[in-house]
Amino acid sequence: MKNFSERVSGFAVLVGLLLIWELSVQLKWVVTPTWPSVSTVLLAFWQSIVDGTYLKEFGSSLERLAIGYLIATACAIGIGVAMGVWRRMYMLFEPLVELLRPIPSPAYLPIAILFLGIDNAMKVFMVAFASFFPILLNTVAGVRSVDPVLLDTGRTFGLNRAQIIWRIVLPASASYILTGMRISLAIALIVTVIAEMVAGNSGIGFYILSAQRSFQVPEMYAGVIALALLGFALNKGFIAIESRALNWHEGWNATST
Amino acid sequence: MTLGVEARPSAAQDGPEIAVDGVAKAFGDFTAIQEIAFEVPRGRFVTLLGPSGCGKSTILRMLAGLIAPTRGTVSFKGDRVAEPPSGMVYVFQQYTKSLFPWLTVLGNVEFGASSPHAARRGQPATRQECMETLRLVGLDAHAKSYPWQLSGGMQQRVAIARALVARPEVLLMDEPFSALDALTRESLQDLILRLWTELRLTVVFVTHDIAEAIYLSDEIVVLSHAPSRILERVAVEIPRPREQLATRESAPFLSLRRSLYKMVVGREDAQ
Numbered sequence: 001m002k003n004f005s006e007r008v009s010g011f012a013v014l015v016g017l018l019l020i021w022e023l024s025v026q027l028k029w030v031v032t033p034t035w036p037s038v039s040t041v042l043l044a045f046w047q048s049i050v051d052g053t054y055l056k057e058f059g060s061s062l063e064r065l066a067i068g069y070l071i072a073t074a075c076a077i078g079i080g081v082a083m084g085v086w087r088r089m090y091m092l093f094e095p096l097v098e099l100l101r102p103i104p105s106p107a108y109l110p111i112a113i114l115f116l117g118i119d120n121a122m123k124v125f126m127v128a129f130a131s132f133f134p135i136l137l138n139t140v141a142g143v144r145s146v147d148p149v150l151l152d153t154g155r156t157f158g159l160n161r162a163q164i165i166w167r168i169v170l171p172a173s174a175s176y177i178l179t180g181m182r183i184s185l186a187i188a189l190i191v192t193v194i195a196e197m198v199a200g201n202s203g204i205g206f207y208i209l210s211a212q213r214s215f216q217v218p219e220m221y222a223g224v225i226a227l228a229l230l231g232f233a234l235n236k237g238f239i240a241i242e243s244r245a246l247n248w249h250e251g252w253n254a255t256s257t
Numbered sequence: 258m259t260l261g262v263e264a265r266p267s268a269a270q271d272g273p274e275i276a277v278d279g280v281a282k283a284f285g286d287f288t289a290i291q292e293i294a295f296e297v298p299r300g301r302f303v304t305l306l307g308p309s310g311c312g313k314s315t316i317l318r319m320l321a322g323l324i325a326p327t328r329g330t331v332s333f334k335g336d337r338v339a340e341p342p343s344g345m346v347y348v349f350q351q352y353t354k355s356l357f358p359w360l361t362v363l364g365n366v367e368f369g370a371s372s373p374h375a376a377r378r379g380q381p382a383t384r385q386e387c388m389e390t391l392r393l394v395g396l397d398a399h400a401k402s403y404p405w406q407l408s409g410g411m412q413q414r415v416a417i418a419r420a421l422v423a424r425p426e427v428l429l430m431d432e433p434f435s436a437l438d439a440l441t442r443e444s445l446q447d448l449i450l451r452l453w454t455e456l457r458l459t460v461v462f463v464t465h466d467i468a469e470a471i472y473l474s475d476e477i478v479v480l481s482h483a484p485s486r487i488l489e490r491v492a493v494e495i496p497r498p499r500e501q502l503a504t505r506e507s508a509p510f511l512s513l514r515r516s517l518y519k520m521v522v523g524r525e526d527a528q
Contacts, residue, residue: 149354152323155340156347157423158374167368171359248403252358255405 036218045222053207054226061203064120065192068127072188073181075128076135081165083136084143084173097136105130105191109198118199123192130191131184135177142176143169175249178242185238189231204230272335274299274427274459275320280329282315288484289315292329295478295490297461299426302453304462304470307480308521313463314350316485317431320461321347333427343374346420350432352413356404362415363400366391369419382422390418394448410441414448421452427459435464443501446473450499467517471510472499479520488520 018038024030025037048054083090109126116122146169154164170177196205208223243250273296282290289312297303305313318324319331322341331338333345341347346369349355356365363384369375370382382390391397394414396407404412413433420428430449434442450473453460464470470477471493479488495509504510 147354149349149351150357152347153349153355155323156321156345156374157369157372158341158343158377159372163373168357171357174359248359251403252405 033215034217036221040218041221041225044216044218045225048219048222048226054204057202057204057207058226058230061192061196061205064123064203065127065188068124068192069131069185069188071124072128072131072184073135076132076180076184077139077177080136080139080177081143081169084140085165085169090140097133101133101137105187106194106198109195113199123195123200123203126195127188127191131188134183134187135180138176138180138183139173142173145176146172175246178245182235182238182242185234186231189227189234193227273297274301274334275461276332277316277320278330278332280316280319280326280331282312282319282324283327290326291484291486293480293485293487294329295487297427297459299459300457302450302460302462302473302475304464304474304477305480306464306467306470306477306517306521307485308482309465310483311480312483312485313465313480314431316480317347317429317461317463321345321429323347341374343377343423344425345427345429346374346423346425348413348416348420348428348430348433350435352409352416352433352436353405355416356412356419358403358405360403361400362396362402362404362407363387363391365404365415366418366422370422372423374425375423378424382424387418387422390422393421393452394418408441410437410445413437413445417449417452421456425458427461428453430460430462432463432465434469435466442469447501449473450497454497465521467514467521468505471495471513471517472501472504477517479517491517 022038025035079093083093105126108129112122112125112129116125150168150172151164154168159167192203193205193208196203197209200206204223204227208220208227211217211220211223275297277293277295279292279294280290281288281292293316295303305316307313315324319326320333320338322331322338322345325339333342336342357368360368366387367384370387375381388397388400391400394417396411396414396418399407399411404415407415416433433449434445437445446469449460452458460473462470462473474493477491477493479491480486481488491513493513495504495507495513
């Protein structure tokens with residue numbers, strides 16, 4: 001019950017701010033075309049839903065996000081497991097990872113454009129590259145944290161190395177891997193929007209920027225709100241999948257500490 | 258050496274199930290095991306007894322093929338052990354770390370049933386057999402629980418059930434009950450004796466608990482402090498079936514306990 005009332009008050013702050021925004025325009029506290037009323041913005045939002053603009057723009061954004069993210073996930077888990085299991089692999093790649101990881105993703109955008117042009121390939125690459133590192137680092141940490149007794153247990157039942165990785169190492173480090181994937185999902189969305197703003201002619205990032213450039217101010221705000229809702233939905237959706245996949249983990253954590 | 262009254266006729270027929278020949282183990286400069294030799298006949302319950310840190314577990318891990326000896330050989334049914342052989346399963350002291358927390362109790366047991374070692378020993382156990390094995394260890398009502406929802410004793414029972422469905426001939430048990438309270442430990446001792454008899458297993462058991470060693474074993478291999486060597490091999494001539502109260506209060510039990518105590522702890526402290 002307390003939890004419920006806390007949620008309601010958080011929601012009330014949101015509604016209150018929107019109300020102040022609306023009043024600031026209706027009561028002429030702020031008079032400028034760059035600051036439309038909430039009702040105008042919501043109307044533009046609704047129209048963009050109805051006329052299929054969002055379907056089209058989010059469709060192309062989500063497509064490149066999904067492809068880049070899945071490539072990053074597959075590569076990061078594969079390489080991360082190898083680095084976690086084999087010390088030699090770790091020593092081989094650790095300096096490279098530490099060097100590449102801190103580069104802010106917009107910094108290698110010009111390089112990506114140079115090699116891949118301004119089309120989809122560049123954006124998918126940007127998303128994949130930026131999403132790669134959090135998953136990689138978490139996978140390595142997760143694999144290294146697997147208890148040796150668990151690995152010995154696998155060996156005494158006759159599992160070979162591949163089977164130990166598949167049946168023991170991966171599930172045992174799942175919580176680490178999924179945490180990395182959740183961090184990367186947020187990064188993937190950011191990088192998608194940045195890449196679309198810098199170059200290209202489709203996607204929600206492109207849409208918001210071009211709305212601003214053609215003075216469709218309510219549409220611009222509406223696009224940002226739509227993006228906020230998308231980010232929120234992606235995160236919630238991921239958490240739902242994560243907690244289902246790790247339904248054992250919470251209780252296990254509570255008892256093993 | 259005299260056998261207990263329940264010794265099985267098969268015990269003496271063929272060669273030893275496990276043979277340890279001139280085995281030594283060093284970790285870097287540290288010599289853990291000096292040089293040991295013993296054999297475990299089929300169907301026998303043999304315990305390695307020694308003070309903490311004497312290398313008992315190291316020996317057991319070499320029997321299991323988990324680590325290789327520096328010198329000497331371990332063989333199982335006449336074949337040299339290099340990798341964990343099928344027909345042998347290891348039960349770890351740290352049951353909380355050995356069970357798979359993402360699998361239910363039944364899931365853990367089915368892991369044993371679907372393991373490569375189980376597959377090499379004929380038709381893998383079905384789900385129904387897994388449930389029967391859980392019943393055997395008294396946990397059929399908890400099949401759907403997760404291991405971490407159970408008490409320590411119950412968790413170790415799950416680990417034992419998981420080992421049994423792989424149809425082993427040999428159980429290697431590394432201080433399996435040392436983390437449990439006294440009453441739970443005694444009930445698990447009786448469980449393991451019952452399973453050993455019913456399933457005609459060979460057991461190699463490691464403990465530092467002298468009374469536990471006597472209560473369970475046909476033979477006790479007494480080890481020294483590291484660098485470890487065999488001080489003595491003692492036959493336990495106490496009749497079976499054994500009972501927690503009667504056996505532990507019997508004269509042979511007490512006198513054996515006394516002499517083992519002197520051996521393990523050292524004569525100077527034993528007065």
